[in-house]
Amino acid sequence: MTLTGGAVRALLGKELLQLRRSRGALISSTLLPLLMMLGVPLMQVAAFRSMTPEQLAAGATANPANAALLARFERPMDLFTGVLLPLFVAMTGVLVPAVATAYAVVAERERRSLDLLMALPVSVADVLVAKVLSVFVMAVGVVAPLFAIQSAVLLALGVTTLANVFWLLVVLAGAFCCSIGVTFVITIVARDYRTANNLSGLQVGPVVILAPLCLLALRGWVGFALLALIFASIGLIALVIAWRWITFERYLA
Numbered sequence: 103m104t105l106t107g108g109a110v111r112a113l114l115g116k117e118l119l120q121l122r123r124s125r126g127a128l129i130s131s132t133l134l135p136l137l138m139m140l141g142v143p144l145m146q147v148a149a150f151r152s153m154t155p156e157q158l159a160a161g162a163t164a165n166p167a168n169a170a171l172l173a174r175f176e177r178p179m180d181l182f183t184g185v186l187l188p189l190f191v192a193m194t195g196v197l198v199p200a201v202a203t204a205y206a207v208v209a210e211r212e213r214r215s216l217d218l219l220m221a222l223p224v225s226v227a228d229v230l231v232a233k234v235l236s237v238f239v240m241a242v243g244v245v246a247p248l249f250a251i252q253s254a255v256l257l258a259l260g261v262t263t264l265a266n267v268f269w270l271l272v273v274l275a276g277a278f279c280c281s282i283g284v285t286f287v288i289t290i291v292a293r294d295y296r297t298a299n300n301l302s303g304l305q306v307g308p309v310v311i312l313a314p315l316c317l318l319a320l321r322g323w324v325g326f327a328l329l330a331l332i333f334a335s336i337g338l339i340a341l342v343i344a345w346r347w348i349t350f351e352r353y354l355a
Contacts (some may be wrong), residue, residue, distance in 0.1 A: 113232030113233075118236050118240070122311045134194070135248050138191075139249060139251075140248060143182075143190055143252060171175065185318060186261070186315075188329070189312060192276075192277045192333070193275070195241075195244060195276070195280075195281060198240075198245055198278075199238070201282040203233070225284045227345070233286075234286070241282075242278075249271070254266045269330075273329055274333070277333050278337075280305075280337035283338060284305055284337065285305070286341065287344050290347075316328050
């Protein structure tokens with residue numbers, strides 16, 4: 103498949119315009135990261151900072167899993183910055199592109215507006231690249247400001263460090279790559295918007311399992327780097343599969 107620069111730019115403009123006009127996609131892509139990047143983490147910070155040693159000891163006694171987790175870290179706040187915070191960042195990076203990609207592909211197929219592409223002098227590679235770029239631009243436009251606010255607040259509170267913020271950004275980039283790649287494969291196969299959303303939502307399960315395992319097995323920046331590398335590898339493999347498998351006939355079917 104060959105790419106045409108002018109066609110990709112034109113299609114990218116069309117994709118971004120459609121995403122901006124989609125109220126459902128915009129609301130879903132904004133509310134979810136708002137909760138995951140700011141709401142839940144800041145509530146957890148407040149809870150950890152307000153807990154007394156007696157309350158921590160009681161929680162560890164009541165739940166052996168809590169005791170094992172706390173034993174792995176010197177301070178409860180280290181558990182937040184080393185496991186919980188990157189987990190929520192990774193989940194945000196997976197969910198936002200998933201919502202946008204499902205709309206960009208399946209909702210357009212349901213409206214039959216994809217059929218118009220057959221009459222245009224574009225290749226399926228042009229269409230795929232334009233959709234990947236549009237989803238990436240939208241995801242960054244939504245999540246980047248929230249990530250900046252989150253980082254500024256946590257730095258001001260003395261909860262995290264600049265180095266930790268950098269590695270969180272690396273994890274977020276890997277999660278973006280994973281979500282865009284996997285969701286494109288799902289949406290090419292899915293026949294309707296609901297099925298695509300349901301299948302895309304299943305990506306959260308592996309993230310919830312994979313992230314804590316990596317971050318607990320390898321603490322510090324090594325665990326962050328490994329997690330980001332795994333995410334990016336999955337996404338790139340999925341995009342290669344989509345690139346090699348997709349044709350206009352399969353895309354429009």
